[in-house]
Amino acid sequence: MTTHHIAVIPGDGIGLEVTPAALEVVQAAGRRHGFGFRFTEFDWSCERYRREGAMMPPDALERLRGHDAIFLGAVGAPGVPDHVSLWGLLIPIRRAFRQYVNLRPVRLFEGIESPVRAAIDLVVVRENTEGEYSEIGGRMNRGFPEEMAVQEAVFTRAGVTRVLDYAFTLASRRTGYLTSATKSNGIVHTLPFWDELVRERAADHPNVRWDQEHIDALCAKLVLEPSRFDVIVGSNLFGDILSDLAAAVAGSIGLAPSANLNPERDFPSMFEPVHGSAPDIAGRGVANPIGAIWSAAMMLEHLGHPAAADEVVAAIAAILAKGDLRTRDLGGTASTEQFTRAVLALLTP
Amino acid sequence: MTTHHIAVIPGDGIGLEVTPAALEVVQAAGRRHGFGFRFTEFDWSCERYRREGAMMPPDALERLRGHDAIFLGAVGAPGVPDHVSLWGLLIPIRRAFRQYVNLRPVRLFEGIESPVRAAIDLVVVRENTEGEYSEIGGRMNRGFPEEMAVQEAVFTRAGVTRVLDYAFTLASRRTGYLTSATKSNGIVHTLPFWDELVRERAADHPNVRWDQEHIDALCAKLVLEPSRFDVIVGSNLFGDILSDLAAAVAGSIGLAPSANLNPERDFPSMFEPVHGSAPDIAGRGVANPIGAIWSAAMMLEHLGHPAAADEVVAAIAAILAKGDLRTRDLGGTASTEQFTRAVLALLTP
Ligand SMILES: CC(C)[C@H](C(=O)O)[C@@H](O)C(=O)O
Ligand SMILES: CC(C)[C@H](C(=O)O)[C@@H](O)C(=O)O
Numbered sequence: 001m002t003t004h005h006i007a008v009i010p011g012d013g014i015g016l017e018v019t020p021a022a023l024e025v026v027q028a029a030g031r032r033h034g035f036g037f038r039f040t041e042f043d044w045s046c047e048r049y050r051r052e053g054a055m056m057p058p059d060a061l062e063r064l065r066g067h068d069a070i071f072l073g074a075v076g077a078p079g080v081p082d083h084v085s086l087w088g089l090l091i092p093i094r095r096a097f098r099q100y101v102n103l104r105p106v107r108l109f110e111g112i113e114s115p116v117r118a119a120i121d122l123v124v125v126r127e128n129t130e131g132e133y134s135e136i137g138g139r140m141n142r143g144f145p146e147e148m149a150v151q152e153a154v155f156t157r158a159g160v161t162r163v164l165d166y167a168f169t170l171a172s173r174r175t176g177y178l179t180s181a182t183k184s185n186g187i188v189h190t191l192p193f194w195d196e197l198v199r200e201r202a203a204d205h206p207n208v209r210w211d212q213e214h215i216d217a218l219c220a221k222l223v224l225e226p227s228r229f230d231v232i233v234g235s236n237l238f239g240d241i242l243s244d245l246a247a248a249v250a251g252s253i254g255l256a257p258s259a260n261l262n263p264e265r266d267f268p269s270m271f272e273p274v275h276g277s278a279p280d281i282a283g284r285g286v287a288n289p290i291g292a293i294w295s296a297a298m299m300l301e302h303l304g305h306p307a308a309a310d311e312v313v314a315a316i317a318a319i320l321a322k323g324d325l326r327t328r329d330l331g332g333t334a335s336t337e338q339f340t341r342a343v344l345a346l347l348t349p
Numbered sequence: 350m351t352t353h354h355i356a357v358i359p360g361d362g363i364g365l366e367v368t369p370a371a372l373e374v375v376q377a378a379g380r381r382h383g384f385g386f387r388f389t390e391f392d393w394s395c396e397r398y399r400r401e402g403a404m405m406p407p408d409a410l411e412r413l414r415g416h417d418a419i420f421l422g423a424v425g426a427p428g429v430p431d432h433v434s435l436w437g438l439l440i441p442i443r444r445a446f447r448q449y450v451n452l453r454p455v456r457l458f459e460g461i462e463s464p465v466r467a468a469i470d471l472v473v474v475r476e477n478t479e480g481e482y483s484e485i486g487g488r489m490n491r492g493f494p495e496e497m498a499v500q501e502a503v504f505t506r507a508g509v510t511r512v513l514d515y516a517f518t519l520a521s522r523r524t525g526y527l528t529s530a531t532k533s534n535g536i537v538h539t540l541p542f543w544d545e546l547v548r549e550r551a552a553d554h555p556n557v558r559w560d561q562e563h564i565d566a567l568c569a570k571l572v573l574e575p576s577r578f579d580v581i582v583g584s585n586l587f588g589d590i591l592s593d594l595a596a597a598v599a600g601s602i603g604l605a606p607s608a609n610l611n612p613e614r615d616f617p618s619m620f621e622p623v624h625g626s627a628p629d630i631a632g633r634g635v636a637n638p639i640g641a642i643w644s645a646a647m648m649l650e651h652l653g654h655p656a657a658a659d660e661v662v663a664a665i666a667a668i669l670a671k672g673d674l675r676t677r678d679l680g681g682t683a684s685t686e687q688f689t690r691a692v693l694a695l696l697t698p
Contacts, residue, residue, distance in 0.1 A: 082534035083541065091535075115572055116464045137501070137538035147506040149542035152486070157496040185431035186440075186589065189486035192432065193498035216589045220597035223464055223572060240535065240565045241590065248569035249464075 002035040004303050007067040007268065009089075012045045013277025015073025017285060018292035021340040022071065026296045028347040029308040040067070046077035046085050046277075055088030061096045064268060069299050072272035073292065078279050090272075095129050097267035099260035100159065101166045102126035103298070104243035104274065108226075111320040112251040112330065118227040120250045123174070125167040125231060126239020128260055130159045131190075133236045155190045155235070160197045166263055167233035168205035174230055180212040181234035181242060194235065215241070222246055247274060254288035254329040257295035259302065271299040281328070285335045288327040290316055293343060315346040351384040353652050356416040356617065358438075361394045362626025364422025366634060367641035370689040371420065375645045377696040378657040389416070395426035395434050395626075404437030410445045413617060418648050421621035422641065427628050439621075444478050446616035448609035449508065450515045451477035452647070453592035453623065457575075460669040461600040461679065467576040469599045472523070474516040474580060475588020477609055479508045480539075482585045504539045504584070509546045515612055516582035517554035523579055529561040530583035530591060543584065564590070571595055596623060603637035603678040606644035608651065620648040630677070634684045637676040639665055642692060664695040 010019040023039060030036050042063070044056045055075070057063075064070055070093065075085045093099070108120035137151035164180075171178040180198045184191035195212060202210050213221065215238050221228065222242065226249050234242050247256035256274035273291030281287060297312035319325050319342045326332025327339060359368040372388060379385050391412070393405045404424070406412075413419055419442065424434045442448070457469035486500035513529075520527040529547045533540035544561060551559050562570065564587050570577065571591065575598050583591050596605035605623035622640030630636060646661035668674050668691045675681025676688060 083537050086534050087537065133535045135537065136499075139538065139542060141506075145506060147542075149504045149539045150485075151502045151536060151538040151540075153500045153502065155498045157490075157494060183586070183589075185435050186482045186586070187500060188432050188436065188484065189488065189500040190498045191500075193488060193496075215586075216593035217602075219568060219590055219594040220602055223594065223597040224601075237532070237535070237564075240532075241568055244565035245568040245572065245594070248572040252573075253566075253569055 003038055004035065004068045005038050005040070005066070006299075007064045007070045008039045008041045009044050009070065010041065010073040011075040011277060012047065012077045012085075013074055013279045013282035014275075014287035015075065015277050017282070017287050017336050018273060018289045019071065019073035021289035021336055022292035022296035024340060025293050025312060025343055025347065026300060028344050029300060029305070029312055031349045032311070032347060033305055033308045035305065044089055045075060046080040049080055049084065049088065055085060061092070064093065064097075067268045068303060070268050070270040071296065071299060072270055074273065074275065074277040076277040076279075091133065093270055094260050097270070098129065098262045098264070099267070099269055100127065100129045100163055101259075101261040101263060102128035102239060103259040103261055104239070104256065106243070106246040106250050106256065108250040109255070109317050109320045111323045112255075114249060114251040116223065116226055116249055118225070120226045120246070122226070122229045122246060123170065123231050124239055124243040124246060125163065125170060125233045126243060127159065127163045127234070127236050129236075130154055130156060131236035153190050155193055157197065160194055161201060164197060164201040164233060167231055168201055168208050171208045171210075171231040172205060176208050177230045178208050178210040179218070179229055179232045180210065181215050181218050181232060181238040182212050183215045183238075185214060218242065219245055222249055226250075243274065252288070252329050253291075254327065255290045255294065257291055257298055259295065259298040261302070269302055271295040271302075285337060286328050287336050288329050289336050289340050293340070311347065312343070315343045318346060319343065352387055353384065353417045354387050354389070354415070355648075356413045356419045357388045357390045358393050358419065359390065359422040360424040360626060361396065361426045361434075362423055362628045362631035363624075363636035364424065364626050366631070366636050366685050367622060367638045368420065368422035370638035370685055371641040371645035373689060374642050374661060374692055374696065375649060377693050378649060378654070378661055380698045381660070381696060382654055382657045384654065393438055394424060395429040398429055398433065398437065404434060410441070413442065413446075416617045417652060419617050419619040420645065420648060421619055423622065423624065423626040425626040425628075440482065442619055443609050446619070447478065447611045447613070448616070448618055449476065449478045449512055450608075450610040450612060451475035451588060452608040452610055453588070453605065455592070455595040455599050455605065457599040458604070458666050458669045460672045461604075463598060463600040465572065465575055465598055467574070469575045469595070471575070471578045471595060472519065472580050473588055473592040473595060474512065474519060474582045475592060476508065476512045476583070476585050479503055479505060480585035502539050504542055506546065509543055510550060513546060513550040513582060516580055517550055517557050520557045520559075520580040521554060525557050526579045527557050527559040528567070528578055528581045529559065530564050530567050530581060530587040531561050532564045532587075534563060567591065568594055571598055575599075592623065601637070601678050602640075603676065604639045604643065606640055606647055608644065608647040610651070618651055620644040620651075634686060635677050636685050637678050638685050638689050642689070660696065661692070664692045667695060668692065
């Protein structure tokens, strides 16, 4: 029996509640399909930061490196600045392991109330290691009238090309349609370069029909005609915005999964729900586990078990369609545990 | 009788159709309230660019400077790169005349089908002269594997403070609630500076309750609970995204107005609909004139005629509520001309 070695970082807040749910589900899927897991848990979190002064130990990346994948719950806690919790854990992992594709599927499930009445089934492919999230820049003249901050967005040919190739290939396997997010009318150095590279890569993927939209208009269209879209590719910032927005249009951020992929498999990939640690509802067992469970399904697919992954997503869809088990964020009263049990019940060996 | 001297730049595409509509409406408002206009029209446009190689003549800013306000239709045409049309006209005017506030009200009118069923009445205050729209940056190693583009976002204490002060003051005149758009968790130089300045300015506006949201979460919340918001302040890029998104949530971009304000009145302010030149429907008399007419109402307010401005917006609201006159973008068949006549009929002296 194959055993997958998974590094697990439950993190903070509801990360501690949805992570066990997701791990139970993948184990159940493994029992049906003949594979198993060995989980190594790491307590890296804001809790740890308060105790030790760092989100992770100095050898953290070394310790993660040997695993087949990383599962992350959520990080962030009141009183710990976001840039500490995120740049001390999430972002270094994405970068050190060249997880340059952040894949964020969005579907409108039957049984979910969405602000729009439309079929939605799309994937946002977000560039995940460079772009607007850059450490380059700083501040001058602190406290004086002339004070200023600058921040350099950096787009490299290699970095943009690889994520575009991933997106075009994905589009050719889906409906053959790709939309590129840009803002080259206002942002005149990086985004015209992005647009050029899109045209360049498009030439190598002649089977994909593509267009581009400025981010402002694209956000508007995602609300007014979400069914139009299939694969949307965007920079680090634009992909972040579009995936949260699309998830909201499909009813809730609580459902949204994500995969931070190193497609070359030189390093482990990382799977995490899009939602945060939600300190306001943490500890009460009411968090929606769907984002985590669906992220875990993406991990199954990455580990070579697409049928098992499909079954997990089908189980989520079936329970939502039935409509009697919904967590609070979806207007119901089901607990994390009740929803998870229902998924497990559909995955008996 | 006061006569206001207005510089008019109809621009391209439907700009040429909605601009006359808006000017007729402000003239009608003037006849009711005892003021008049002298319009000076400028043919600055992509058309002109094709003929002369420049969107505007070298002395364009000098020629605009003496006017009480500028009214702009829309610029942009197929075959003329966006960065030419925009950085050759719109953006230089915003910057040269220190129009650092871009004010974008959004309302859900009765009679409009919106993706959400909620009351919406908010204003986006967008920083309009610096931030992510910067000329600083460039490209290296063109065509080689090491090619890269960098773009520097620049936030100055003066630039951010002045727009925040405007937004806090506006909030205190409305419901006393302000939301600041940020992304200081991912973008670690400019946006933490923005957040600091928000806290600093908040201390001087103790009557305003405020919070901040990361742009990704804020976009999601604008879709899921738009009624929550009143004044939203954001950087150049974030304000652009939020105002288009909010307009879509309220049913259509075709309704959205904007004012590019120089609050000190050292220079003329500029009023323009948020929509673009829409070459696909230009020349057919079917463009929605509401964005332009509402922008013209904002111009009336700026010129010291708030009662006249309110009447124009009330006329738009009354016609939409009646529901029999809607342009194509709103699912109707009314022409630009028919809608405009209906507004004028409500503004007889
Ligand atoms: C055309 C573009 C440069 C412009 C902007 O982003 O400023 C437009 O979208 C707007 O909102 O006025
Ligand atoms: C927490 C934050 C830095 C992060 C991001 O923007 O990358 C999050 O919003 C996400 O989407 O994973």
